[in-house]
Amino acid sequence: MRKTAVQKIVTNLTRKRILAALAIFLFILAVCVLIWFIYEKSGPLPVSSSNSSAETSPTKPQVYHEKAPGIVKGIYLTAHTAGIYRFDELLELVKNTELNTMVVDAKDSNGNIAFDVKNPRLLEGRTPIGGAILIKDLEKMIEKAHAANVYLIARVVVFQDHAFVKKHPEWAVKNKNGGVWKDYKGIAWLDPACADVWDYNIALAKELYARGFDEINFDYIRFPSDGNIAQAIYPCWKGGDPASANASAGQSKAETIKSFFNYLNRNLSGIPISADLFGQTCCNLDDINIGQKVIHAYENFDAVYQMMYPSHYFTNFNGFKNPADHPYEVIKYSLDKTFEKINEYAEATSSTPRGALSRQTRILPWIQAFSLGAIYTPEMIRKQMQAIYDTPGAKGWLLWNARNVYSEKIFMK
Helix, strand or coil, X not given: CHHHHHHHHHHHHHHHHHHHHHHHHHHHHHHHHHHHHHHHHHCCCCCCHHHCCCCCCCCCCCCCCCCCCCCEEEEEECHHHHHHHXXXXXXXXXXXXXXXXXXXXXXXXXXXXXXXXXXXXXXXXXXXXXXXXXECCHHHHHHHHHHCCCEEEEEEECCECHHHHHHCHHHECEECCCCECECCCCCEEECXXXXXXXXXXXXXXXXXXXXXXXXXXXXXXXXXXXXXXXXXXXXXXXXXXXXXXXXXXXXXXXXXXXXXXXXXXXXCCCCCEEXXXXXXXXXXXXXXXXXXXXXXXXXXXXXXXXXXXXXXXXXXXXXXXXXXXXXXXXXXXXXXXXXXXXXXXXXXXXXXCCCCCCCCCEEEEEEECCCCCCCCCHHHHHHHHHXXXXXXXXXXXXXXXXXXXXXXXXXXX
């Protein structure tokens, strides 16, 4: 009897131990499941940068980039339109027509950066007044464009930069009578020869590409023209003064801008870049006193966009009293003259390799989608497009309208 009682006690103790062990096991399993669930939903916990290496840090998702279309068909958007106004509406226009490209202001003609930058140095580009972040969710805007297979170009205004002048007046074009020189619109300019200005814009370009833009477009890459130029003096550019110790000493305006183009090419290797030029660079042999020559851009950029707005050509250009009345003829003549220059350059350098940093440069113009000098109907706009299609080598068009108003009637479906 005593043995049976002892056996019962042992059996009961064993069962209790088994149940306790089972309970502990189930508890541990539940905790593991909970941890796994939290991990899957939230991702890995952050690793302290002070005691972690690059090998143990969580990897960031790769940024996706669209390739440039074979024939670019694009429209321009201000940061206001893209950020808080009509981006979705214009994206639908692109999706429902022949359009495939959008050019968005990333740094506008006042020098204001339109988005929340990551690089602390770029905060100098946003003035305390009037420098509001217009594109509040840059990644979301880029994601929407790429979901529709849209090629997205960031426009960066370079040397016309009122905001950066406020932060660094030492690099501004000065007035002989004192203070900062301003153009007829009251906007200040940076000296195109200052290397610090170059580096600032390169830092912005690198961030824009890293954030997802497919191409960086540089505008106002020239010396100022719309103002009392006789009163302008430059802190960096010495305009042919061989006695100056400055790096630009002895350089003409064209040589200075070419040096800037070369600098962009070298420092933005692997990033598609483009240049906006005056339309008259097609035909002028000189640099129009602003430093721009189409061949210098052709040597250094992936794309050259000449602003061939017929209304902007001088009276009697190519025999036309009012060039704005002749959209097809002005565009066709301008492109033909541009390609003459490029072909001459190609023949002259055929035995000389363009080098490791050479780019397969595309030529296409900005064309007029606004009424100035004439009423520009969809038919007038399409005449410009036809001139481009009739020009061998031209790779498309970009439409400029400062208010970003584009009739669907302009475009093919």
